[in-house]
Structures are given as C-alpha cells and as structure tokens.
Amino acid sequence: MNYKIIINEEKLKQFVNWLPDLLPNEQYYITLLARKKYYPESGLKADKGQLKRVTSTKERIIDKIRQLQIEEGAYFSDGVAVCQENLAVYITPNPRDLYLAGLKTIKDITDKVMKSDLQYNPQSVALNAIQTTTSRKLFFDLDIDFNTNDFETNIAKFKTDICNVLNRDCLTFVRTNGGLHCLINLQDIHSDYIKNWYQNVVKLACDEYEVTMNGDNVLPVVGCVQGKDFSPYFIE
Structure with missing residues (x-):
C-alpha cells in the first residue's frame, strides 16, 4: 500500500487551473511535510519534518505530486516512520x-x-x-486561525469582515485543517481599497479568529492530504 497524497483529483485539477500561468524563468515550489499536530499518536518528535521538496511547472504539478505517493512506511522523520495521517503537502502560490x-x-x-x-x-x-526567491508577488496570503470550533459561523464572520475592507472579487478562500487561508490577488484590488487595504486587514483580528499576515506563504494544496481525514478545498 502506498501513501495517499492526492485525495480528490478533480479538486486538485481545479486548484492547478486557478494558479497563475508561469513565465519561462518561473516554477512552483512544493513541499511534503510530516506534521505531528495532525496525528500526535505517531510519535513524531517535531511538528514540521520535511520529507520531500520539488519544483514544478504548472503543467506538471499533478505528476510531481503523484510521484510523492511512494510505499507507505518509506518516509521517516528523525528516525520515526511517518504515518499517512501525518502528511500535508504545500505549494508557493507566488512563483519562484x-x-x-x-x-x-x-x-x-x-x-x-x-x-x-x-x-x-x-x-x-x-x-x-x-x-x-520570489518572482512575482501576485498573492498576499492571510492565515486565519479560529478560536472556537464553530467553523461555519467564524468563516462567515471573517468573510463579512474582510469584504468590508476589500472587494470580494480579489479574494480566494481555501478551507484548511483547522482554519482558513485567504488569498488576496493584488492585481485585482479595486482603486477604492488599494491605499489602505493592508492597514485595514491588520485590524481584523477579533475574539472569534486571529489573522497572520504571512504575505508570501506556502499554501496547503487543494485536493491533497492535510492530516487525518482532511483535504483542503475552495469555498465561495
């Protein structure tokens, strides 16, 4: 039996189609990690053990991820065999x-x-x-952590709050294991918001959620594994 990295290939294809087309000097950076927090029973020592990292053109992303699906038990982190439930795969939405x-x-x-x-x-x-080495900074990535388990209510509140300081059509939301990523397409910010959007987003944190301003961050890959029984997906 092999590790299962691709959970929903149709959603993965949708994600790849969403990514910007690359220039000749650019590729995407992809990394496979072993995350202790997703399955502490595995006995991993560190929360972020890097198992594999590759670069890829947009056209070959799915092939490159599929090649990570090696025999189960073959990945090790600090000498400990990595369980399926520990796996998570990330990509840089901004090209390298x-x-x-x-x-x-x-x-x-x-x-x-x-x-x-x-x-x-x-x-x-x-x-x-x-x-x-970032090529073009096309997206600014917000990592949102929720302070309660009422995810649907918290997501709705965050979406309402951020749409008060940015136009909706520049925003992409990815539901992740335990939280949310909000990708701001910098080229699509309307002129009414362009001057003060960053300062306004900084002020968004509240009792229901916390916002980390990562900017050029790695993003969990939609349609792929992210811990036990979860795969990231787009939300409207």
Missing part, C-alpha cells in the same frame, strides 16, 4: 524565480567553498535558494 535562484545558489556555494565547508549539500543549497 529560477534565474535569480541560480545566481543566489552560485553565491551561496561559493561562500561555502571559500570557508572550506566540506559538509554542505549543493542540492539543498539550490532548493533553499528557490524557496526564498
């Missing part, structure tokens, strides 16, 4: 710039060679550079 990442990789490797660092991993250096 491979050209700039290449320049950063050259510099970082040169620095390590000059310091006679004999233990560095050039593959890791390159992937670190890609992860941190």
Whole structure:
C-alpha cells in the first residue's frame, strides 16, 4: 500500500487551473511535510519534518505530486516512520524565480567553498535558494486561525469582515485543517481599497479568529492530504 497524497483529483485539477500561468524563468515550489499536530499518536518528535521538496511547472504539478505517493512506511522523520495521517503537502502560490535562484545558489556555494565547508549539500543549497526567491508577488496570503470550533459561523464572520475592507472579487478562500487561508490577488484590488487595504486587514483580528499576515506563504494544496481525514478545498 502506498501513501495517499492526492485525495480528490478533480479538486486538485481545479486548484492547478486557478494558479497563475508561469513565465519561462518561473516554477512552483512544493513541499511534503510530516506534521505531528495532525496525528500526535505517531510519535513524531517535531511538528514540521520535511520529507520531500520539488519544483514544478504548472503543467506538471499533478505528476510531481503523484510521484510523492511512494510505499507507505518509506518516509521517516528523525528516525520515526511517518504515518499517512501525518502528511500535508504545500505549494508557493507566488512563483519562484529560477534565474535569480541560480545566481543566489552560485553565491551561496561559493561562500561555502571559500570557508572550506566540506559538509554542505549543493542540492539543498539550490532548493533553499528557490524557496526564498520570489518572482512575482501576485498573492498576499492571510492565515486565519479560529478560536472556537464553530467553523461555519467564524468563516462567515471573517468573510463579512474582510469584504468590508476589500472587494470580494480579489479574494480566494481555501478551507484548511483547522482554519482558513485567504488569498488576496493584488492585481485585482479595486482603486477604492488599494491605499489602505493592508492597514485595514491588520485590524481584523477579533475574539472569534486571529489573522497572520504571512504575505508570501506556502499554501496547503487543494485536493491533497492535510492530516487525518482532511483535504483542503475552495469555498465561495
């Protein structure tokens, strides 16, 4: 039996179609993590154990994720076998710039060679550079955590609150395991809101929810695994 990363392929296809088309110098960065908080009984030591990370064109995202579905029990985090229930896969909705990442990789490797660092991993250096090198900042990502388990009421309140400070058609909502991500398409913000939207969003936190202003954040992949018995999905 293999790990199941893709839970709903139709929703995953919808998500991939929603992602912006890429320029020749761009790719998406995808990472598979083992999350202790989703299944503490597994005995994992850390909450975010990185199992695999890849880059992909938009056209190959589904193929790349499917390749992560290896034999169950083959992923380990700090020497502990990872359970299906611990898995979560994330993507950078803002594309990464491979050209700039290449320049950063050259510099970082040169620095390590000059310091006679004999233990560095050039593959890791390159992937670190890609992860941190944003090409176009198309989305600003809000990570919303709810303070009660009444998710439907809290989601409705947050959507009402944010639509008072931003136009609805620039917002995309992704229901996640325990919360919500709100993607703000920066190019679609109406002129009436463009000047003060950030300051107004900062003020949104209330008793029902907390807002983390991540900006250029990784996003749980719609249609894929995110912990035990859950897969992220779009909501209207």
